Amino acid sequence: MKLSRKKLSGGAFLERFREQIRHCTRCAGCLPACPTFGATGEETLSPRGRMMLIGAALDGELPLTRSFARRLSQCLLCGACTAACPSGVNVSEAILAMREELARSGSSRLARAGSRRLFGVRPDARRRLLDFGGSVYGKAPNRDFVPWRYQDRKRAIPHPGRNPLEEVIAETTPAEGGPSESSVRRVALFPGCATSLFYQQTASAAARVLARAGMDVVFPRGLSCCGQPLRSIGETAAAASLARKNLDILRRCHAGTVVTVCSSCALTLARAASRQEAEFQVSDIHALLAGMRTGGAPPAEPATTSDMKLAGPGTADPLPPARTRVAWHDPCHLGRGLGLIREPREIIAGLPGVEYVEAGELRCCGGGLLCLQHYGLALKIGIPRAEELAATGAMIVATGCPGCRMQLEDMLGRLDSDIRVMHTVELLDGGWAGKPIGNQKD
Ligand code: SF4
Ligand code: SF4
Structure with a gap:
């Protein structure tokens, strides 16, 4: 993803979520519920940490770096934090809105067009796209994205049906x-x-x-x-x-x-x-x-x-x-x-x-x-x-x-x-x- 180090410019996004983020009292009530925090123990992979990151970006204190985007993309949108939050902060919606902002301001046009094409086409056309992509990807030397093999094991990936x-x-x-x-x-x-x-x-x-x-x-x-x-x-x-x-x-x-x-x-x-x-x-x-x-x-x-x-x-x-x-x-x-x-x-x-x-x-x-x-x-x-x-x-x-x-x-x-x-x-x-x-x- 071609992310610049630019800062958020404000606008509708700011208006919609500044209030939500202000309501986060940093009480940590959401931390035990969050799977990504539970798996890593990293504050920036917790709901509270993500809200603080978004807040800092909104205030212009944090540039939109690749690392910032990665932490937000690692959220599962499982909603456990929103359910656990005593202050009613809708963390998932704030993260979704920030991802929208990141897609607008940072993603490459090619990646965005590719995603829209993949999910936007009808299922039979998507099957052909996936078949073609899979055959090319299978020959690629570096397959970090969707690794087919990880720690010496093949991933169990289901096969597409033969017919639409x-x-x-x-x-x-x-x-x-x-x-x-x-x-x-x-x-x-x-x-x-x-x-x-x-x-x-x-x-x-x-x-x-x-x-x-x-x-x-x-x-x-x-x-x-x-x-x-x-x-x-x-x-x-x-x-x-x-x-x-x-x-x-x-x-x-x-x-x-x-x-x-x-x-x-x-x-x-x-x-x-x-x-x-x-x-x-x-x-x-x-x-x-x-x-x-x-x-x-x-x-x-x-x-x-x-x-x-x-x-x-x-x-x-x-x-x-x-x-x-x-x-x-x-x-x-x-x-x-x-x-x-x-x-x-x-x-x-x-x-x-x-x-x-x-x-x-x-x-x-x-x-x-x-x-x-x-x-x-x-x-x-x-x-x-x-x-x-x-x-x-x-x-x-x-x-x-x-x-x-x-x-x-x-x-x-x-x-x-x-x-x-x-x-x-x-x-x-x-x-x-x-x-x-x-x-x-x-
Ligand atoms: S999101 Fe809610 S539960 Fe989590 S720290 Fe903020 S106020 Fe507490
Ligand atoms: S929605 Fe994201 S931040 Fe909230 S609990 Fe799930 S993984 Fe954690």
């Missing part, structure tokens, strides 16, 4: 028992980038499970990234433009609910839908399924768990005869962002053949952009979480975010664990079989 998701999932999957005319029972499935590219089985399982539960499932064509990755690197305008395009497509589905299988997508889309007063509600699939378990809407008619046949068998393998130990990992955006803590646990624990084991609430795994940009730090956060999960004796870890899944598969592989990681909806679809993650050494 639009060729894998039909545009409509009618409810089992016949299609409904009601928009209340029609849901539009928003898979998100990582699911479309790497975990297509999650989206397929979601379509089947929802159809079995009495939903007509529409999988709209032409959807883009939800915009979260661009927003988190400071490309706010480009992210907003993607959100508008997606909402236009989703409106044309005439569905009562847009359902996602990625909690970050759910949070981002829900905010955009609320800003633009969309006619539909946005729901993470855990919230939707939990609502159905308790007879909530949708579906319109009261239902019980057994009526809805939420659990397998789907097209995958039937539920195993013996009890299978399953642990749950809270994605930050699902648990803290959407407040869904109890619901996924209840869904999993209610599955026949499952023995639910608790692995601790809201422990960040260090996934997402951090494990792409700062792998060493992501390891320091991810390995302890993987150890915690392995200690439960679980055979399967369920989660609700493809970014967490990618990170946990990699971290558990580093521990030589054969625990499998999957989305909750794959469990419901009966997707139990498959190769263990195994040893990633070669």
